[in-house]
Amino acid sequence: MPSSAKPFKDQKYWELKQQCIEQKKLFEDPEFPASDASLFYSGPPPRKVDWKRPKELCEDPHLFVNGISSHDLLQGKLGNCWFVAACSCLALRDSLWQKVIPKAKEQEWDPRRPENYVGIFHFNFWCLGQWIDVVVDDRLPTVNGELVFCHSKERNEFWSALLEKAYAKLAGCYEALDGGNTAEAIVDFTGAVAESIDMTKGKYARDISEQMRLFEELLKVQKREGLISCYITPLTARDFEAETAMGLIQGHSYSVTAIQKVSLGEKLLSCVKSEKLFMIRLRNPWGKKEWNGAWSDESEEWTNVSDKERKKIGLTVDNDGEFWMTFEDWCKNFTDVDICRLVNTSFFSIHKTWEKRIMCGAWRKNPDPLLNRSGGCFNNRATFLQNPQYIFDVKKAEDKVLISLQQTDQRVHKKEGKGENFVIGFEIFKVEDNRDCRMHSMHLQEKVATSTYIDMRTVFLKVLLKRGRYVLIPTTFSPGVETEFMLRMFTDVPSKLRELKLNKPKPECLDILHGFPKRVSQIKIGAAEGLKSQDRHGGANPYLIVSCENEKVRSPVQRGTINAVFNTQAIFYRRKVKQPIVVQVWHSSILCDRFLGQVRLTASPGDFREAQTLQLLGRGRREAEKMPGHITVTVISSDDLLEL
Numbered sequence: 001m002p003s004s005a006k007p008f009k010d011q012k013y014w015e016l017k018q019q020c021i022e023q024k025k026l027f028e029d030p031e032f033p034a035s036d037a038s039l040f041y042s043g044p045p046p047r048k049v050d051w052k053r054p055k056e057l058c059e060d061p062h063l064f065v066n067g068i069s070s071h072d073l074l075q076g077k078l079g080n081c082w083f084v085a086a087c088s089c090l091a092l093r094d095s096l097w098q099k100v101i102p103k104a105k106e107q108e109w110d111p112r113r114p115e116n117y118v119g120i121f122h123f124n125f126w127c128l129g130q131w132i133d134v135v136v137d138d139r140l141p142t143v144n145g146e147l148v149f150c151h152s153k154e155r156n157e158f159w160s161a162l163l164e165k166a167y168a169k170l171a172g173c174y175e176a177l178d179g180g181n182t183a184e185a186i187v188d189f190t191g192a193v194a195e196s197i198d199m200t201k202g203k204y205a206r207d208i209s210e211q212m213r214l215f216e217e218l219l220k221v222q223k224r225e226g227l228i229s230c231y232i233t234p235l236t237a238r239d240f241e242a243e244t245a246m247g248l249i250q251g252h253s254y255s256v257t258a259i260q261k262v263s264l265g266e267k268l269l270s271c272v273k274s275e276k277l278f279m280i281r282l283r284n285p286w287g288k289k290e291w292n293g294a295w296s297d298e299s300e301e302w303t304n305v306s307d308k309e310r311k312k313i314g315l316t317v318d319n320d321g322e323f324w325m326t327f328e329d330w331c332k333n334f335t336d337v338d339i340c341r342l343v344n345t346s347f348f349s350i351h352k353t354w355e356k357r358i359m360c361g362a363w364r365k366n367p368d369p370l371l372n373r374s375g376g377c378f379n380n381r382a383t384f385l386q387n388p389q390y391i392f393d394v395k396k397a398e399d400k401v402l403i404s405l406q407q408t409d410q411r412v413h414k415k416e417g418k419g420e421n422f423v424i425g426f427e428i429f430k431v432e433d434n435r436d437c438r439m440h441s442m443h444l445q446e447k448v449a450t451s452t453y454i455d456m457r458t459v460f461l462k463v464l465l466k467r468g469r470y471v472l473i474p475t476t477f478s479p480g481v482e483t484e485f486m487l488r489m490f491t492d493v494p495s496k497l498r499e500l501k502l503n504k505p506k507p508e509c510l511d512i513l514h515g516f517p518k519r520v521s522q523i524k525i526g527a528a529e530g531l532k533s534q535d536r537h538g539g540a541n542p543y544l545i546v547s548c549e550n551e552k553v554r555s556p557v558q559r560g561t562i563n564a565v566f567n568t569q570a571i572f573y574r575r576k577v578k579q580p581i582v583v584q585v586w587h588s589s590i591l592c593d594r595f596l597g598q599v600r601l602t603a604s605p606g607d608f609r610e611a612q613t614l615q616l617l618g619r620g621r622r623e624a625e626k627m628p629g630h631i632t633v634t635v636i637s638s639d640d641l642l643e644l
Contacts, residue, residue, distance in 0.1 A: 005102075005124055005131040008170065013122040013135050020118035026053070027120035029137040032169040039141060040175040041415040049148060051139040053119055057147070058156040063108045063121075065157040068097060070257055071320060073160045075285045076149035080177040081253045082229075083167065084150055084285035086185035087160055088255035089227040089340075096225070100124055100189050101159065102133075123166040126191040128408060128486045129358055134166040141174070149174060153287065171411040176419065180411075182229035182253040183338035184457050192227065192340035193404045193488065195460040204331040215278050215327050219259050221339055224351060228256035230282070230330075230337045247292035248333055254282040257322060260313055264304050279313075280330050284321035291323045343402065343490050354402070354490040357497035361388045362484045363476055370503055376479030377453060378427055383479050389438050390472045390487060391431070392495040394465045401465050402490040405451070405474050406458045408483050423477035424485070425453035428463070431471045432522065432571040434553045438500045439471055443638040444524045444569060453477055467556055468567070471500065504642060505573050517573035520642050521548065521581060523601075524569045525555075526634040528585055531562045531596070540564070541588040542596065548572035548581045557588045573642065578602075583633060599633055 007013070009031045020027045032038050034051035054061035070088040075081050090097045098104065100123055107121055119138040124131050140161050141148045150164040167188075168174040183194040197214075204210050218228060232250045234240045240251040258281035284290065295301045302310065316322070325333075345356045363374040375386035394401070405426050413419045428449040431439065439445065448470070451461045474487060489497045507516065523546060531540040542564045544555040555568040572581065580600040587594040599615075613632050 005133040008132050008134040011135040013120065013133060016135060017118055017120050020120060021116060024115075025118070027118050027137045028139070029135065029169075032136060032165075034137075034139045034141075038168070038173050041173055042175060047143050049141045049143060052142050052145075053138050054140070054156075054158050057140075057142070057145065061109055061156050061158055063101075063104060063157070063159045063162070065152070065154040068094075068159065070255065070283055071287075071322070072152045072154070072157060073285065074151055074153060074287045076147060076151060078149050078174060078177060079179055080150070080164075081285045082180045082182040083164065083177055083185050084160075085182045085229050085253040085255040085283075086189060086227075087150070087163065088257065088283050088285065089182075089186055089229060090189050092227070092257060093225050096190050096227075099131075101163065104159075121162050121166070123163055125167070125170055125188045127170075127188065128406065128484065129191075129360060131191075132170070134170055136162060136166045136169055138162065140165065171409070172415055176411045176414045181338070181456065182231075182255070183340055184409075186227050186229070186338075186340040187406070187458065188409075190227070190340065190342060192342050193402065193460065193490070194458045195339045195341070195462075196456065197337045197339065199331060199335050199337060208328075211328060211331050212278075214331070215259070218256075218280075218337075218339070221341055222256075222259050224344065225342050227340045228259075228337065229340075230254050230256060230334045232333065233335045243289065244333070246333065247290055247296075249284065249286075249289060252284070254284060254334075257281045257283050258313070259327075262305060262313060263309050278327040279324050280327050281313075281322065281324050282330075284323075287321040290321060291325055293325070293329060295324050295326055295329075297323055345490075355492065355494045357392070357489045357491075357495055359390060359487045359497060359499060360484070361390075361474070361487065361499065363387065363481055365480055365482055374476065374480055374482060376481075377425065377475045377477045378447075378450075380479050384473070384475070385439050385442070387473050387475045389500040390474070390497055391435065391469065391500050392472065392489060392491075392497040393469050394467050394491070394495070395493045397467055398464055399467075399492050401463050401495070403451070403461045403463070403472070404458055404488040405460075406486045406488075408485065409457060410483075421455045421457050422481050422483060423453055423455045424475065425451040425459050425477070426461075426472055426474040427451075428465075429471045429473070430567075430569070431469050432553075432569040433469050433555070434551070435469060435471070435571050436500070437502045437504055439473075440503070441638075441640070443640075444522045444636060445471075466567075468569075472497075515575045517575055517642050519574045519577050519639055521572045521574055521637065521639045522569070523572070523581060523583070524636040525566045525583060526636065527566065528564045528633045529562075530632060531564060531585075540596070542585050543588055544568050545584045545586060546570045546581070547584070548574060549576060549579060581637075583635060585633065599635060601635065601637065 036044050039045050068091045070091040073084050073087050075084045102124055109117055122133055122135045124133055147161055150160050152160050168177055171177055186192055187194050204214055231253045232248060234250040242250050260279050261276040262279045264275040264277055343354050344351050345354055365374045366372040369386055372386040373388050375383035378384050407422060407424050410419050410421055427447060429445040430448050431445055449463045451459045474485060489495055525544055528542060531542055539560045539562055541557050541559050543557045544566055546553045553570040555566050558564040580602040583599040585596040587596055613634050615632055
């Protein structure tokens with residue numbers, strides 16, 4: 001198992017196995033007993049369930065028969081097609097299932113050493129950033145000698161049934177797995193980053209260009225070992241698990257097992273390109289009930305594809321639940337797709353490498369507004385800023401940022417009559433370049449991005465951000481909700497994501513002599529104009545230096561412009577409130593930077609709150625005094641008492 005895996009309920013697999021070998025007895029799990037309590041929480045099972053070990057069900061049991069395959073699994077008498085679809089996806093990648101089923105060969109039945117088999121197995125799941133090792137015994141629920149829940153097509157293969165049992169133990173009981181989300185299970189198997197796409201809102205059914213863009217994106221995800229699933233949202237409760245005219249099941253998860261460009265016809269000459277058809281292959285967890293439209297298993301369309309191409313893509317005509325569709329038909333028939341990306345963070349890779357940061361936090365109630373961390377969404381203006389706050393930097397001119405917010409799995413609370421996901425989301429604000437303390441107002445803050453707010457376990461957002469500093473505020477929709485969460489961020493260059501914990505700067509020794517900060521001033525410089533008249537080369541490379549008392553903030557250089565847009569922000573905690581805030585404009589040069597002018601904000605405390613267009617003054621700078629013309633800079637300011 002992964003070296004950092006944590007034993008679930010402090011059950012250590014190797015210790016328990018060794019104890020059973022020494023005592024020559026089969027393992028019986030006291031934490032998940034063979035009883036009705038492990039099956040259902042809403043009441044007793046409808047029929048008597050017998051718990052049997054694999055040896056009681058067949059003569060030659062195995063964990064795997066002829067390896068592991070997405071065709072192995074069949075859904076049982078539980079509404080967990082989402083889990084079975086996730087297992088089918090998992091079976092496609094050796095590197096992934098080997099983490100979930102650690103050291104599978106050592107767990108396998110060994111006919112040469114039958115004394116080493118003591119009926120104990122273990123599986124690994126990724127829970128909120130931590131691998132958890134779950135131990136189970138091999139007693140499985142049966143009715144009339146048949147497995148009740150997930151099982152394999154091969155009667156003597158048990159990996160799927162035992163994996164499902166371990167997952168049920170993690171959730172509290174089997175019934176807790178009734179209804180769920182394929183992407184959530186895939187994340188639990190892999191630690192992937194899940195993104196859900198609403199196909200209807202994206203207009204993929206009608207817009208060919210959107211279809212092609214999505215196809216290329218999914219093709220890239222598949223090539224990089226990501227996992228994909230899809231489903232059709234039923235319009236009414238009566239439509240749940242109803243079959244469409246084309247043979248698809250509504251409210252039912254399908255695993256995507258292949259995405260390919262299929263060649264039509266024979267390629268007669270090597271220099272002639274054959275026509276390509278964009279195709280997708282799906283699997284129904286039931287192991288039957290397939291698409292019956294164009295390109296279904298025995299449709300005439302396949303006569304346009306050579307035998308060689310059919311063999312290459314693995315076409316079968318069995319009623320095994322797996323089938324091909326054109327990508328266009330797929331976009332028209334399915335309403336939702338879940339994409340689980342394995343974001344590459346390895347520097348030893350030919351693919352793009354992302355910088356990753358993970359923060360674990362919690363929404364917690366507290367009557368003290370400065371300590372409360374469950375303020376609800378942006379609609380709750382009075383308490384919104386009481387949520388946890390995280391700050392990060394974008395160092396490039398522009399950077400694509402991937403953000404995943406995941407709440408604790410609530411299924412374990414189903415026995416208590418709860419267990420539903422909370423509605424969660426997050427907001428992103430552009431803030432001062434030197435901010436290191438929590439936000440307590442939004443006077444000058446610009447909201448630049450908002451995630452979807454939804455009752456899913458994970459919320460995902462891709463956003464393109466310009467250079468600067470940002471604050472991300474994760475929230476529940478309603479205030480007063482308590483639960484834990486994990487925040488993951490992926491950027492091209494390090495973001496230095498960290499939590500803002502201080503409400504104001506820490507007191508220093510010199511504060512006793514010079515006085516504690518009395519006011520907080522926020523400055524935002526929008527633009528500078530007239531730079532051409534200040535530079536004989538016809539354009540300037542300007543940057544700003546904003547200073548107050550002993551602190552300075554420098555903006556990035558704007559190259560070759562006469563009207564610079566800075567959008568630079570700074571925050572100052574001021575002791576000597578009568579001292580001015582100085583905004584200087586400089587021209588960047590290889591040999592020696594040139595001073596262009598400055599603005600001195602000397603308004604009375606609390607007096608400057610509106611946009612001001614001020615002329616830069618050359619006072620004390622001979623170079624600026626010699627330059628003709630003027631430069632104006634737009635400054636937006638706020639000044640407040642520091643009352644925290």
